[in-house]
Amino acid sequence: MGIxxxxxxxxxxxxxxxxxxxxIGAVYARKLVDAGHNVLMVDAGAQETEIPGEHKKNVADMTLNEFSSVIQNDLTPLSPSSSIPGASATLAIGGMSTHWTCVTPTPHPTLEAPKVIPExxxxxLLVEAQELLNTDSTAFDNSERQNSVKNFLNSSGRNFTSTPIACxxxxxxxxxxSSTSSILSHVLNSKKFTLLPSHLCTKIYKQNGSIVSASLTDLSTNTQKTVVAKQYILAAGAVLTPQILHNSGMAKGLxxxxxxxTERMVGFCQVKLDKKLSVPGDVNVYEGVKEGKKWVTTINRExxxxxxxxxxxxxxxxxxxxxxxPIEPNVENRVEFGEKGSDGMPSPSFTIYSSTADLKLAAKMITEMQSLATTLGSFVTEPRIMPLGTALxxxxxxxxxTSAxxxxxxxxxxxxxxxxxxLGGCGVIAEGMACQPTLTAVIYALQGVEGVKAGLSH
Incomplete structure (x- = not known):
């Protein structure tokens, strides 16, 4: 495999x-290898599945409680004592795609969609992104309970649809x-693709307006490597990507x-279904944002x-x-980087405030959640707002x-x-979105990869 x-x-x-x-890194790699370019992908995490980046639900038969424990173990808190205690990263080949819910809704065209991508x-781009992720809105439609719950809710004026799932x-x-492994499936064995687990990128070096090299630490041997490439893509997440840029001395010019x-306020509760809805099958239904209601609702067992x-x-x-x-964009909401840890990387800390408007919206969301839940059945766990960062x-x-x-x-x-x-990943999304962001981040990557290919052709 690879170079x-x-x-x-x-x-x-x-x-x-x-x-x-x-x-997101996988989308860039697939498109570039398909175009005939040599690609080296590195990640600080280890390879934890036989097929690199496989979704762990596909390789182990577990109860939901057991899989919740897997997720807990896979999350590394980034700054647990900060104002966003839930902020975490998954350090493994495949990142969070090894355990994500695969919910991939289309952002609302005026309330959420990126403003910088031409209409x-x-x-x-949307169609291609959905194809790459295998987004399917019919995965649960043969379920009697799915249809029963959806029809019951919509009969009272709601607008629930089958949840679009990457599967x-x-x-x-x-x-x-779907996960990194499905995106990379037909390029994993290409001689033009190399994947190095347990390799931490610590710095990139700029000279005369271009990156000329990158430094890697091989975490398995604690040795240093240098990569010289024509094009560089950082897709390490909304915290670890700016961490590399900061460590590379690039913050002053940016x-x-x-x-x-930005992040999402998460409301959560569990209900035991009323007998009238207690029919066989699974449920996964979704209601997106609309004018006057900028929150999303997912009903399932996940x-x-x-x-x-x-x-x-x-x-x-x-x-x-x-x-x-959403917590809407605010210049004062930020991640900063301080003293370096044992890995040579500066430690992140967060400052994030929910505005009055953000809090009022979340309160309205919880009130409606309570009303929705009582129409379905009785509470197992009461509605509550989860700690910031819980949405991941x-x-x-x-x-x-449009401006530096x-x-x-x-x-x-x-x-x-x-x-x-x-750069790739949810960090590039400027809008305050309520919906799950992966599909939008893929769309940005598909736009970006054309620029990378153009640069390689010069």
Missing amino acids: DYQLECTTIHTDVLIVGSGP AQWDS QKDENGQIIY PALGRYL AHQYGQLPENVDGGDVLDIRCMS HLSGTTRAG EDSVVDANSKVWGVENLY
Whole structure:
């Protein structure tokens, strides 16, 4: 697999270096390898599944409570004593795609969709992103309970649809959840692709407006390597990507770096279904934002790092209700970096405030959640607002925009003032979104990869 070089070599040459092996890095890699370019992908995490970046639901038969424990163990808190205690990263090949819920809704065209992507390109990018993730809105439609719950809710004026899920069904009807492995499936064995786990990118070096090299630490041997590439892509998450840029001395020229941090307020409760809805099958239904209601609602039974059922509760008739509303962009909401840790990287800390408008919206969301829940059944766990960061959807810290004064990258995800450096992931999303962000981040990557390919052709 991959680029021909000796492991003991200290300098690696390639066309493109991608830092981060989550779904966004995987999209960049797939498109670039398909275009005939040599790609080196590195990640600080280890390879934890036989197929790199496989969704762990696909490889182990576990109860939801057991899988919730897997998620808890896979999350590394980034700054647990800060104002956003839930902020975490998954340090493994595949990142959070090894355990994500795979919910991939289309953002509302006026309330959530990126403003920097031209409308003429949006539709085609959306279709391609959905195809890459295998987004399917019919995965649960054969379920009697799914249809019963959806019809019951919509008969009272709601607008629930089947949840769009990144998945496919195998020949036995078993759901196979999408992840880094499915995105990379047909390039994993290409001689043009190399994946190095347990390699931490600590710095990139800029000279005359271009990146000329990157430093890696091989965490398995504690040795140093240098990568010389033509194009560089950082897709290590909304915190670890700006961490690399800060450690590389690039913060001074990028005043918006780490700023405009956004996240979701999460409301959560569990209900035992009323007998009239107690029919066979699974449920996964979704209601998006609309004018006057900027929050999303998902009703299903899913594994999160929270929400395990007590052992004495029969989960057969229990559903989770999860609502999310945005914390809108604010220049003062930010991640900053302080003293260096044992890995040589500066430690992150967060400052984030919910505005009065954010709090009022969340309060309205919880009130409606309570009303919705009581129409479905009786509470198993009462509605509550979860700690900030629980959504694991941090965004905005490397936001896209039209000016270097209030953004880090342009509409093509290229860093301002640097010819060959692109960023990927939820960090580039500038808008305060309620919906799950992965599909939108993929759309940005599809836009960005065209710029990378253009740079390689020169």
